[in-house]
Amino acid sequence: MTTLLHLDASARRRSVSREVGEAFAAAWREAHPGGHYVHRDLAADPVPFIGEAWTELCDHVLEHGITEIDRYKEAVRTPAQAEAWAVLEPLLDELVAADVVLVATPMYNFTVPASLKAWIDQVTFPRMSLTGRRFVIASARGGAYGPGMPREPFDHQERFLRDFFAGHFAVEDVASVAAELVNARLDPALAHLREAHEESYAAALRLAAELGASY
Template sequence: MMSTLLHLDASARTRSFSRRLSARFASSWRTAHPSGRYLYRDLAAEPVPHVTEAWTELCDAVLGAGITDIGRYREVVRTPAQRAAWAVLAPLLDELVAADTVLIGTPMYNFSVPAALKAWIDQVTFPRMSLRGKRFVVAGARGGTYLPGTPRAPFDHEERYLRDFFAGHFDVPDVEFVHAELTNALVDPRLASRRDEQEASLAAALARMDEVAT
């Protein structure tokens, strides 16, 4: 069976550390799976719309009808507004269900995920379904360091949120996180003394991407 990788990037920067990490994974994965299928979405360059009232009506209709097969979701589409909502949602669900591996490149923004990624997450929670058996890999970048034991570790609501979401909503208990820490050491004078740590963290993250991908 052909393997499929769904690759999402959420950074507002076109030359970001999270994009560099996710690109490294994708390159290694494609080398290891030359006949595999590769799907890509740039959630920052082509934002997914936020959910609308029509989306909530579709979700309620699916739940009310007891439909568990995604292929039958279209049965509840009735109004023009619902058809417009479904036109946004359907390809996102198709990509997610088709993928064996889901790769998410995302920075930490304000201790959590970017709005572009949150919009995608909100769309595909329609309704709760089990994706157990699929691999989820998050390639992250943070301006400071949020490693366990560091002063800012309690403020890491990005990894905690994504772990809770994937486990609680998609039944995926094991998500691989690889972070480049201290990226602001390149621009913030207060972190200039930690430049070596930043470079070491990035090098380790890039190497880990190769390992996880293959």
């Protein structure tokens, strides 16, 4: 049975990144009627920031050369570490069980929301590999950050996630779909770009659905 882990990070209950992510998830569920679907809303149910006890778990894993995810619990030696592990274990279980991980996120201040970064920090240990899993980034951005755009160098959202998934988790299969110029919906100074936004938004929904149906 194939499993999709769907993460939402937008602080808005109704947001473009959530809509693009749901387009993928809905198509995936239709294509996999017997599949297992797990949704975690990182804004509604925030993951705690890591603390010193978490770093001690990480240090133990590194010091003892542990690379098997199912052996990480061996690092728990104190009550504080047990408390940190109680937060971490269900997050790791969801991630490890997933065949496809969908990350639906807005761009905040050129990068990802703190809610998503907190999840990333929690589930990350030294030499941790998720090779074989497929990752999808469904994003929304207030401006235009695509290839060739003046603000392309300021994209620390999609590029950060791609680099992280590949560089730390050794994930080779990362797809992305982005809706751009979302601020044109509200900002009078960007009114002339509203049609371009609508085109980007519609294209993102189509591509997300196509990807969901094929994964």
